[in-house]
Amino acid sequence: xxxxxxxxxxxxxxxxxxxEIAKRGFAVQIFEEHEQVxxxxxxxxxxxxSGLKRLGIKLPxxxxxxxxxGARIYSPAGHSIMIKRGRREANVIDRKKFDAWLASxxxxxxAVVTTKAKVKAFVKKQxxxxxxxxxxxxxxxxxxxxxxxxxxxxxxxxGSVGLPVVQRSSKYPAFQYEVSGVNIDESIVEMxxxxxxxxxxxxxxxxxxxxxxxxxxxxxxxxxxxxDALMRHHxxxxxxxxxxxxxxxxxxxxxxxxxISKMTMENVVAIGDTAGIVKATTxxxxxxxxxxxxxxxxxxxxxxxxxxxxxxxxxxxxxKCKSMIFNELRIxxxxxxxxxxxxxxxxxxxxxxxxxxxxLDVVKSEGDMDLQGxxxxxxxxxxxMILTGLRAIRYINPFL
Numbered sequence: 150x151x152x153x154x155x156x157x158x159x160x161x162x163x164x165x166x167x168x169e170i171a172k173r174g175f176a177v178q179i180f181e182e183h184e185q186v187x188x189x190x191x192x193x194x195x196x197x198x199s200g201l202k203r204l205g206i207k208l209p210x211x212x213x214x215x216x217x218x219g220a221r222i223y224s225p226a227g228h229s230i231m232i233k234r235g236r237r238e239a240n241v242i243d244r245k246k247f248d249a250w251l252a253s254x255x256x257x258x259x260a261v262v263t264t265k266a267k268v269k270a271f272v273k274k275q276x277x278x279x280x281x282x283x284x285x286x287x288x289x290x291x292x293x294x295x296x297x298x299x300x301x302x303x304x305x306x307x308g309s310v311g312l313p314v315v316q317r318s319s320k321y322p323a324f325q326y327e328v329s330g331v332n333i334d335e336s337i338v339e340m341x342x343x344x345x346x347x348x349x350x351x352x353x354x355x356x357x358x359x360x361x362x363x364x365x366x367x368x369x370x371x372x373x374x375x376x377d378a379l380m381r382h383h384x385x386x387x388x389x390x391x392x393x394x395x396x397x398x399x400x401x402x403x404x405x406x407x408x409i410s411k412m413t414m415e416n417v418v419a420i421g422d423t424a425g426i427v428k429a430t431t432x433x434x435x436x437x438x439x440x441x442x443x444x445x446x447x448x449x450x451x452x453x454x455x456x457x458x459x460x461x462x463x464x465x466x467x468x469k470c471k472s473m474i475f476n477e478l479r480i481x482x483x484x485x486x487x488x489x490x491x492x493x494x495x496x497x498x499x500x501x502x503x504x505x506x507x508x509l510d511v512v513k514s515e516g517d518m519d520l521q522g523x524x525x526x527x528x529x530x531x532x533x534m535i536l537t538g539l540r541a542i543r544y545i546n547p548f549l
Contacts, residue, residue, distance in 0.1 A: 152178040153453050155281055155293040156260075157268045157306060159186045161435050162421025162442035163299030164251040165204070169446025170297075171258040175453050178291060179252075179260055180283055182267035187248030191401030192435070193325065193363055194242045195338065195355055197518035200436030201240070204443070208240060212250060215241040215358040218336045224500035225343030225493035227384060233337070234513050241355055241363075271296070271310060271417075278310060278415055295449050295459055296417045299442070302402055307419040312411060315425045319406025321350055323432070324373040325365025326380075328393040333362055341379075341386065342488075342496050347372075349489050350403065350432070352379055354389060364390065367403040367432060403432035407482050408475065412445075413466055416452075416459040420445045426474065428521065429485040436519045437478070441470050477522035484525050502537040 154170050156163045159181035171177040183189070194214070201208065217240075219233030252262050265285060272280035272290055280292035298307045304314035333339070335356040342351045352366040352375075364386070366376040380390045404427040412419045420426070420442045427434035445466050452462035491499070503509060511531060516524045528534045 151280075151291045152176045152293040154178070154295045154297060154449055155180065155268075155291060156297045156299060157281070158182075158299035158301065158421075158423075159248065159252055159262060159264075160299055160301065160421060161248060161251055162423075162426075162438045163297065164248065164255050165439045166297050166299065166420055166442040166446035166449070167260045168251070168255040168258050169443050170450050170453070171255060171260040173450040173454075174259070175450060177255070177260040178293070179255065179262045180266040180268050180281070180291075181262065181264045184265050185245075185249075186252045186262065186264065187245035189399070190244040190248075191323075191399060192244045193353060193355055193365060193433075194244045194247075195239050195433070196242055196435055197239045198237055199517060200519045203519070204436065204439050208242065208247070209250060212242050212246045213240045214243055215335065215356055217241065217338050217356065220338040220340060222500065223339065223341045223385065224497045225346065226497045228497055228500050228504070230500055230504045230509060231337075232509065232512055232516065234516075239338075239518060241357055268300075268306060271306065278417060294416065295452060295463070297445065297449060298417060298419045298423050299421045300423055302404055302422045302425070304419075304423055307417070307423050310414050310417050312414050312417070312419050313409035315404060315409065315422070316406055319404055319425065321367045321369060321403045321405055321432075322372040323365060323367035323401045323403045324376050325353075325363050325399050325401075326376070327357070327361065327363050327396045327399070328390065329359075329361045329396055330393045331356075331360055331362045331364075331389055332391065333360075333389055335360075339389075341383070342500075344493050346379060346383070347375060350405065352376065352386070354386070361396075362389075365399075373400070403427075404434065405429045405432065405482075405485060408470075408478060411467060412470060413460070413463045416463065418445050418449060418463055418466060424470075426470075426478070428519070429478070429482040430521060433519070437474055441473060444469055444473065474520075477520050480522040480525050484521075499537060502533075506533040506537060508533055508537065 153175035156179040267284045269282045308314040339354040347368040350367040355363045408425040421438040426438045
């Protein structure tokens with residue numbers, strides 16, 4: 150075998166898993182199809198400070214573009230609520246630098262990163278997966294004992310070995326601009342909901358500091374067209390964007406479904422977006438995907454040092470992953486589905502009631518940007534939330 154483990158994809162999940170394997174003394178090869186790690190970036194770049202601590206990460210200062218203290222959420226009619234707890238909640242990061250830094254950590258631990266190297270297929274010999282075909286300047290075949298697939302939500306390779314894939318219905322197109330000259334509060338993220346704004350999801354403004362921001366949108370369809378229209382015509386967003394200069398644009402995919410039901414097959418493990426480990430409420434996957442990727446890396450290392458079959462050892466990842474985050478992700482998914490079931494009047498009703506009925510106190514005291522399940526369950530048990538739900542249920546979209 151050329152390697153102990155091959156990692157397909159040098160995003161955060163792949164790099165975090167690689168670091169865990171390599172620092173335990175195993176030969177790890179990472180293949181990244183793009184010319185540079187972290188490019189092109191598709192991320193809004195908002196990472197919670199609590200989530201970074203869970204990953205055991207302390208970011209270098211040059212990666213952090215800004216810090217934010219809270220979020221303002223707007224209803225379709227322009228009503229708003231502010232979620233702010235008087236402390237730094239999240240870092241806005243330069244995603245290209247972040248990924249490059251994660252790669253340097255993995256390299257320091259002994260991993261090898263090869264860019265401009267697209268893994269085309271798995272290679273089977275004697276009915277067992279033993280290698281990958283890699284397209285570099287010349288086609289190459291690399292063998293390994295274990296394979297970690299972190300190829301993103303395309304799931305081309307993971308699907309080829311019989312693993313479940315992220316459903317197309319769970320993938321929403323997203324588009325965002327980086328702009329300068331914005332008129333915003335640079336300590337607050339803004340989120341905009343509404344069927345005329347972003348059907349089934351929301352639009353966002355994330356401040357980068359120095360009058361710069363990322364403004365973006367994800368929805369079921371036509372994300373760029375909808376974003377362009379908001380920047381011209383939305384009563385609040387158009388004011389924020391008046392006279393801005395567009396510096397660059399970024400497209401991508403936001404995942405809103407549940408994780409795949411099985412994440413290991415023989416000596417192959419699917420992690421991160423490939424496994425659908427993303428918060429349905431916000432589309433964020435770096436923290437929870439990273440947490441579970443680290444667990445995957447440790448289990449891969451265990452399999453490499455075990456006399457038991459790789460399939461048996463790696464299968465432990467399914468149970469550990471589910472016990473860690475599946476309940477959280479399920480609750481977030483149900484919450485997102487509930488919001489999607491409401492028409493604009495229903496969304497207005499929920500946001501107005503959250504303010505007037507004092508429900509924000511629950512969010513402020515128990516909320517967590519990444520593990521949102523506890524605060525959602527706490528809200529569902531609160532009589533004030535029950536009244537809010539009864540009021541909003543009148544506005545369930547009859548066309549669903």
